[in-house]
Amino acid sequence: MGAAAYHARMTRVFSGVKPTGELHLGNYLGAFRQWSADQREFDCLFCVVDLHALTVEIDPAELRRKTFQTAVGFLAAGIEPDLSTLFVQSHVHEHAELSWIMECTVSYGELTRMTQFKDKSGSKTSVRAGLFTYPALMAADILLYDADRVPVGEDQRQHLEIARDIAIRFNNRYGETFVVPEVALPRFAARVMDLQHPENKMSKSEDSPQGTIDLLDSPDEIRHKIRRAVTDADGEMRFDPEGKPGLANLLQMMAAVTGRSVDDVVDGYEQYGPLKDDLADALDEVLRPVRERWELFSSDPGEIASMLDQGAEKAAGIASKTLARAKDAVGLLPRG
């Protein structure tokens, strides 16, 4: 069996990240760290989904800057262009094109049931049509690459399920065209919560500067934020996400960064102070190389641009074939 044949049989992983530009510990422990391990085992494609960013108001210069920063973030977090295909969604025109065919496969009713659309559009006076059809574009992202596994957070489960439904419906109506992806939620989902409001997921630092650990925070900032993290007054060391959400978050973070079980971490401490100190040290240890790589890569934008260009080239090689298959299946007349 030649290398190409072997490659074709390898499980393919695809995931996308919106260009928020700001990567924090939640993204890292919840996604990037797992993906850098996955890239050694699977055929991985990672995409900065800039077209998805257009579904809400965003300043053009900001979008450009954040798209670039997010790509740097992937590299800093350990995604290696020699192992993975890293690219920007709008560089591969097939995404927008297949998205239209997906819009004509999914139904209006299905899209109205998407909870993320309801959440994001609910309070707004003006909602872009693209926000409504967002899942069709996401389905195109996934199906273009014959992805078997799509590691995403729990909040994306419904979008992943609709991508599966679209693939199944399309295959039934037009013949086998797409690989139906599994719903592969992370093997161990490290859900990192806000340090000040542990009932919320950790998110962009502009929303919660003290509650979010940015991947580029200095060791002092990390220590400061962890020391000030909200816990509770009873001081009892026990894992209780309902009753003691702040402590539970610290315990889970410690377990995630050290690879230990939560029970094991609980057994190791009697007081919150030493747990916080050790957690700050452990975080510094995992984040230091990320910071160093970030500095290295951001000092060379030309190099990043050319990496992304090669990524787009590789991605387009796959995407163009799938798109051609889909266009043919639905009956679009081929060019002579």
Ligand code: TRP
């Ligand atoms: N919707 C995803 C999110 O908000 C991002 C995304 C877009 C994505 N296309 C994708 C994730 C394809 C996985 C696969 O996080």
